[in-house]
Amino acid sequence: MNDLIDRIHEIRTAICPRPTFTLESGRGETYRQSRPVLYAHSTYERSSVLAGRPRRLFVEQWETWEEARAALAEVRRADRSFRFDDLGEGGGSTHVPSSVLTRHLADDKD
DSSP: OOOHHHHHHHHHHHHSSSEEEEEEEEEOOOOOOEEEEEEEEOOTTTTTTTTEEEEEEEOOOOOOOOHHEEEHHHHHHHHHTOOOOEEETTOOOOOHHHHHTTTOOOOOOO
């Protein structure tokens, strides 16, 4: 549990603007699963070609929703300022396709 608390603390102190968190079914460019995943959300920094675009970081994954919610309840007891949105088993996803994130970049097909 301390590893998760430490990881969340590190993410919260290292990323600006301060990230938000979601618990949702795992989904990305190349995968989709029903297991719960905690993601941190922010925006890419100015030095990135994706500056200002949404940024989502994997934090932790669990086998069941009960395990995930119990672990996050422990985090909340250790850090009362920690908040997350629980999108639930059938809830939505915050995944943004890479084609959407990069559509502002020049096409190199010349």
